[in-house]
Amino acid sequence: MEEPQNGKANLNTVAEEEEEPVIGPGPVPRARRKRPLQFEQAYLYSLPSANMYEKSYMHRDVVTHVAVSSADFFITGSVDGQLKFWKKKAIGIEFAKHFRSHLGPIEGLAVRFPPCLTSSTMTCSAMQVSADGLLCCTISNDCSVKVYDVVNYDMMVMLRLPYVPGAVEWVYKQGGVKAKLAISDRNSSLVHIYDARAGSNEPIISREVHLGPVKVMRYNSVFDNVISADEKGIIEYWSPATLQFPESEVNFRLKSDTNLFEIAKCKTTISAIEVSPDGKQFSITSPDRRIRVFWFRTGKLRRVYDESLEVAQDLQRSDAPMYRLEAIDFGRRMAVEKEIEKTEMAPQPNSVFDESSNFLIYATLLGIKMVNLHTNKVARILGKVENNDRFLRIALYQGDRSSKKVRKIPAAAANVNESKEPLTDPTLLCCAFKKHRIYLFSQREPEEPEDATKGRDVFNEKPPADELLAVSDIGKAVTTSLPDNVVRFLSVMHVEREN
Numbered sequence: 001m002e003e004p005q006n007g008k009a010n011l012n013t014v015a016e017e018e019e020e021p022v023i024g025p026g027p028v029p030r031a032r033r034k035r036p037l038q039f040e041q042a043y044l045y046s047l048p049s050a051n052m053y054e055k056s057y058m059h060r061d062v063v064t065h066v067a068v069s070s071a072d073f074f075i076t077g078s079v080d081g082q083l084k085f086w087k088k089k090a091i092g093i094e095f096a097k098h099f100r101s102h103l104g105p106i107e108g109l110a111v112r113f114p115p116c117l118t119s120s121t122m123t124c125s126a127m128q129v130s131a132d133g134l135l136c137c138t139i140s141n142d143c144s145v146k147v148y149d150v151v152n153y154d155m156m157v158m159l160r161l162p163y164v165p166g167a168v169e170w171v172y173k174q175g176g177v178k179a180k181l182a183i184s185d186r187n188s189s190l191v192h193i194y195d196a197r198a199g200s201n202e203p204i205i206s207r208e209v210h211l212g213p214v215k216v217m218r219y220n221s222v223f224d225n226v227i228s229a230d231e232k233g234i235i236e237y238w239s240p241a242t243l244q245f246p247e248s249e250v251n252f253r254l255k256s257d258t259n260l261f262e263i264a265k266c267k268t269t270i271s272a273i274e275v276s277p278d279g280k281q282f283s284i285t286s287p288d289r290r291i292r293v294f295w296f297r298t299g300k301l302r303r304v305y306d307e308s309l310e311v312a313q314d315l316q317r318s319d320a321p322m323y324r325l326e327a328i329d330f331g332r333r334m335a336v337e338k339e340i341e342k343t344e345m346a347p348q349p350n351s352v353f354d355e356s357s358n359f360l361i362y363a364t365l366l367g368i369k370m371v372n373l374h375t376n377k378v379a380r381i382l383g384k385v386e387n388n389d390r391f392l393r394i395a396l397y398q399g400d401r402s403s404k405k406v407r408k409i410p411a412a413a414a415n416v417n418e419s420k421e422p423l424t425d426p427t428l429l430c431c432a433f434k435k436h437r438i439y440l441f442s443q444r445e446p447e448e449p450e451d452a453t454k455g456r457d458v459f460n461e462k463p464p465a466d467e468l469l470a471v472s473d474i475g476k477a478v479t480t481s482l483p484d485n486v487v488r489f490l491s492v493m494h495v496e497r498e499n
Helices: 008-018 040-045 309-317 327-342 465-472 474-481 484-498
Strands: 055-058 063-069 073-078 082-088 093-100 108-110 121-123 126-129 135-139 144-149 154-160 165-170 180-185 190-195 205-208 214-220 225-230 235-238 272-275 281-285 290-295 301-306 351-353 359-363 368-372 377-382 391-397 427-432 437-441
Touching (some): 063 391, 063 437, 144 180, 180 214, 272 351, 281 351, 301 359, 351 391, 359 391
Parallel strands (some): 108 126
Antiparallel strands (some): 055 437, 063 073, 073 082, 082 093, 126 135, 135 144, 180 190, 190 205, 214 225, 290 301, 391 427, 427 437
16 A cells, blocks of 8 residues: 555546446456565665574663664663663674663653654653754653763753653754653643753643543654654644644545544554654554554555464464474463563563665564565564564664765665775664563674673673573573574584584
């Protein structure tokens, strides 16, 4: 379902009216062949491709939020209110600074990027990064808002709110004079806009946008509009300047002409909203395990991906090797999925776009899927062999392109060998269910060192009791570093070579 171009629909209607009516059964119309995505392999070349995560680093408690800043920083938050900044290097990352952001849990994290970048939104109770990647914001149920300078990794402003915040989002374009920050009230339908640089506790403007409390907000910097959703799954568009419906930026006036009531019709809610870098699409992740992709200007539904447990069971019974697992492994993963549904604090998976807006990436029971939106096919599955980790939230890094114009042809297809600049290191940052770690997927598979205690899982914090027991037995240390089925595969290869 492609987005209609303005003016073409009217021309087609006129042409149909001029044609003579056909009497009797006519010929069956030919099915139009779908064109393959041009430069698909080049786009995939600029995405992570390893089957296993390359490195993992520790937090002091369960990690619930991950985000990537366009200033080459990774930001992670945990359930104990801890916030960590990581500096992206040419290969991998290194720890930069650690904050105790809130006394309570970080409920949300959000990072804003320039239009040519991808991003991730979360709640530390909520955390948010600005359009230029230079500011980061966290909120919690302690009624406080903390704004951080990302490059200098230092706290610059703290706001005190007379209400408990529900969602947070940066709502200004890159280079804007005011660093506008939108914060919703958890117990009312009000949305407040603040100037973060002014440091004032008084909002610039406040207004009721929904009929109920706003649960999720996402800013579309290309069209300077915000997409928000309340607890009943109702979606609204509004301008951050007026907090009213932007009639000039969209191709509809009534939501009945769109598919924006789809979430409410399915009697579900919205867990996360992500906007594509070109601003033309946005994805919605819901607790019913469906990922829906909408066109922004028309509000029409483009794709729906069903990742429910019933579909996973059908795929397990199919003959497709890409989606099949060992019976014991599949049963274990199904048990984890049911445990996630019963856990209130577990963050719902989100779905992010790549920098070309052609691929949608999201975590599932099988692993992290990369779906080609043009051909509607799964291009890759990352982490399928990681049977001990159920990845949830993800954030994608594809290099700092804030000062570069968006190109129709990816860099990988445009004379890469002639360029003397080092290639970017595409990295997928993830957190997993009930894990104290962040995980990094890159284009490199992990290397198993000679010392089994120094593997890909870095112990930069005091490990929890379960990890201490695993590491204490040196003989079993290898199995804690690589997935079980990978170790068994390597053992079979070793026996075959001896014979």
